[in-house]
Amino acid sequence: MTLVEFVAGWISGAVGLVVGHPMDTVKVRLQTQTRYKGIVDCVVRMYAHERIPGFFKGMSFPVLSIAFSNSVVFGSYSNALDYLTQTQYGQCSKDNSSNLAAVFMAGCFSGATQVLVTAPSDLVKVRLQNQMRGSLGLGVGADKYRGPVHCVAVILKEEGPRGLFRGMGALALRDVPCYGLYFLPYELACKALTESGKQPGTFAVLMAGGIAGVITWACATPMDVVKARLQMSGAGGPVYRGVLHCISVSLQQEGVQVFFKGLLLNSLRAFPVNAVTFLCYEHLMRAMTSLP
Structure with a gap:
């Protein structure tokens, strides 16, 4: 089952990533830079200077790493739920419904286990997404990072191994509770849309996955802003001493609304991305489990 989950996790995660990456790039720019007046202004200026490839910056590294990350998320959730309730994750419409508290706890566990895997690749993604041509970036020229491998090499040289885990505390604060929320509405919505004793159909899985994604990212956005700013700290963005310092400085300079930057984009992106991810998975x- 481990190999099956790995393959299913890689494919479903990669498909979801490709669907949502352009909006994710715009979201990251809005969260970490103050030059843009809003979503439309960011999209127009990005297209004018970088064309279509600009919206897919930083995508290759997450695609390569999403295999292990997604398999860790779904695999750890499945095993944790099995341990807590003696029911395995598979089809969300089983008659022996899982205890909701156990679903939340298993989701939190899956979020915790994948933070170490996600932290370096997410950092590289954010650094590459913020890189713009010439002097347009936050002090990061076009030749600063030539790609994900070069980005890792530069970070190791300038910041040491710890540099690859910059912002990991904020990432953990975002992902641990939010993965609990991720699986909880999925289970509830999927069961509500599926007749008892039957496997969920395409519509049920799409709607449940989309709803789960929107709810999760609505709750995750404030810490997502903090995480992105910490990841850019010292690499063209303001320097922050930690999570609390970042929250304090951001609040003083931009007000409470700063923590909701990218909320609309996160919500718009979350529905199709997570609908497709859960459907593929x-x-x-x-x-694959029905193969002889």
């Missing part, structure tokens, strides 16, 4: 798991 469910169907791949059914197909």
Whole structure:
């Protein structure tokens, strides 16, 4: 089952990443830079200076790492839920409904286990997404990072191994509770849209995955802003001493609304990305586990 979950996790995660990456790039720019007046201004200026490839900056590294990350998320959630309730994760419409508290706890556990995997790749993604041509970036010229591998090499040289985990505390504060919320509404919505004793259909999985994504990212956005700013700290962005210092400085300089930057984009991106991710995962798991 480990290999099956790994393959299903890689494919479903990669598909979801490709669908949502352009909006994620715009979201990161809005969260870490003050030059943009809003979503439309950011999109127009990005397209004018960087064309379509600019919206896909930083995507290659997450695609490569999403295999392990997604398999850790779904695998750890499945095993934790099995341990807590003696019911395995598979089809969300089983009659023996999982205890909601156990679903939340298993989701939190899955978020905690994947933070170490996600932290370096997410840092590289954010650094590359913020890189703009010439003097347009936050002190990061076009030749600062030539790609994900070069970005890792530069970070190791300038900041040491610890530099790859910059912002990991904020990432943990975002992902641990939010992965609990991620699986909880998915289970509830999927069961509500599926007849008892039957496997969830395409519509049920799409809607449940989309709803789970929107709820999760609505709750995750404030800490997502802090995480992105810490990841850019010292690399063209303001220097922060930690999570609390970042929150304090951001609040003083931009007001409470700063923590909701990218909320609309996160919500718009979350529905299709997570709908597609869960749909791919469910169907791949059914197909591969039914093979002789």
